[in-house]
Amino acid sequence: MIVLAGMIGAGKSTYTTLISKELNSTAFYEQVKNNALLEKFYDDPKRWAFSLQIFFLNTRFRSIKQALVHRHNVLDRSIYEDALFTRINYEQGNMSSAEMELYTDLLDNMMEEIDGMPKKGPDLLIYLRGSLDTHLKRIKKRGRPYEQVEDNPGLLDYYTRLHSRYDDWFASYDKSDTLVIDIDEINLERPGDQALVMHKVKQALKKAHIPTS
Incomplete structure (x- = not known):
């Protein structure tokens, strides 16, 4: 299993489709389209943050098991x-x-379940940095209206704070081999970059002793 990681707007869904x-x-x-809780969170984070995080935790737990x-x-x-x-x-x-x-207790419980599975974690995590x-x-x-900082100035602080913490989160990640892709330099709209990304992914899987065919 391969998992993508990165800030909002990194292009995780596009990379997922390609790979x-x-x-x-x-x-x-990730369940984003037609997600009423997500739009409610952006409109009123103090009211909906906990509900949204529990929703995503539940769906990510289900996805990783599958x-x-x-x-x-x-x-x-990923979770x-x-x-x-x-x-x-x-x-x-x-x-x-x-x-x-409550959230932390639930997450710890879910991680214990994953650790008890025959396959305990990903083969590779790809960090889109x-x-x-x-x-x-x-x-x-x-163009998702609820994500735009022009319409919600408080979002810029949220994005800035989240972005500033990602490198530390990645440094602490220890569940699998990793690959960093620089999205400032790589653009999947260029066909040559798609081939470059797949070369990097296959080389990382090979290093982790994971067959690609």
Whole structure:
């Protein structure tokens, strides 16, 4: 199993589609479209942060259990990043201490379940790393109204804080081999870059002793 990681706007879904297609596997996508809780969160984070994080935790837990059965299945975001988003919401006052404690207890319980499975973690985590400016440009380009900082100035602080913590989160990740892709330099709209990415992915899988066919 391969998992994608990265800030909002990194292009995880696009990479997931490319990699799963090239490796002839199943793609698992974060539930964003028609997600009423997500839009409610952006409109009123203090009211909806806890509900949204529990929703994503539940769906990511379900996805990773399904994806772990095949070495080439691809998740566009995994349960391993979930606590970072929740921690940021807690620090910004969008969640209470009691909610944070409940969330953490539930996450720990789920991680124990994953550790008890025959396959205990991903084969590879791919971190899509880029500057905050690149992420903001991509958020603007994809055009989801509720994500735009122009309409919600408080979002810029949220994005900035989240972005500033990703490298530390990645440095602490220890569940699998990793690959970093610089999204400031690579653009999947260029066919040559698609081939370059797949070369990097296959080389990383080879290093981890995971067959690609």
